[in-house]
Amino acid sequence: MVWATGGRLLEDAAVLADGGRLAYVGVAETAPAADEEISGDWFLMPGVVDRHVHIALADPGAVLAGGVTAVRDLGWVPDDIFSLAEASESPSFEGPLVRAVGPIITCRDGYPSNRPWAPPGTAHEVTGADEAAAAARRALDRSGVPAVKVALNTDAGPTLTDEELLSVCQAAHEREAIVTAHVQGKGQTERAVGAGVDELAHAPWTERLSEDVLGGMAGRVRMVSTLDIHSYGKDTPELRTATDNVARFLGAGGTVTYGTDLGNGPIPPGIHVGEAFHLGNAGLSAEGILQALTFRPLAPGEPADVVGLAGNPLEDLAALGRVRFVMHLGRVARLD
């Protein structure tokens, strides 16, 4: 069975990869002849995209074998992470495609400059609007950089001023890049949204956001879920607050994408079924969860990133944990 464009389910279906791209997605009967055939009783869906990872703290091979074919790294030492991102474009790379923002822009002594997980260079500390804009431009000078990250963590030190924040947003938007922000509570979310930030790198977890703020964000600012880092499978006040914010954001018409913050605590590599269940608890339908997990549909012309599951996750979400087949850029990365 294939979950194809527009959520259509095709029985007795086939996909054909050619040169790293999909050449055919449709019923098996009319599929063109292939040099090599692999068949299985699988639910085929696009490779999963994790929009919040720190891949240097994880095993890229295990991430890919677990069904995640692309990741977005939201903060690491620029020279290291950008060379890994470049290496990941090769079909022989043992891991997912890596897109990276490079360093996290913050103020002097701001988060994560003082965190044990963050090696020197992970934080780019700036003072003043000019330095803030220059930091954003420097990261975006590299090709393939999808976003600029800022940290507004008042629990871990001082934060960027409004002028510095605005300046990062303007510099990024001039290059048609987005700004993603680490925010935890209500006040910093409002500051970030007011300055023009395009995405929250986590669903805020320390305070309930107002309906006004959530309504103002919908359609303009999206959220990356990262719900399980507040619970690791347990029920916690932080998980409840974050889930409630996600639920009301979805209710206001907001967009939430799947991200795990892999590298932060015991988050498993590959598709994290626990995160999918949290999204379900926040009110997303099974179809909505598959959309949040993926980036592009299985369709001709799209990258040949395909995952085969033993089971239909639209009927039972736990099937997301039963990965049996992974193809990345047309190469078979897993076949059980």
Ligand SMILES: [Zn+2]
């Ligand atoms: Zn993170």
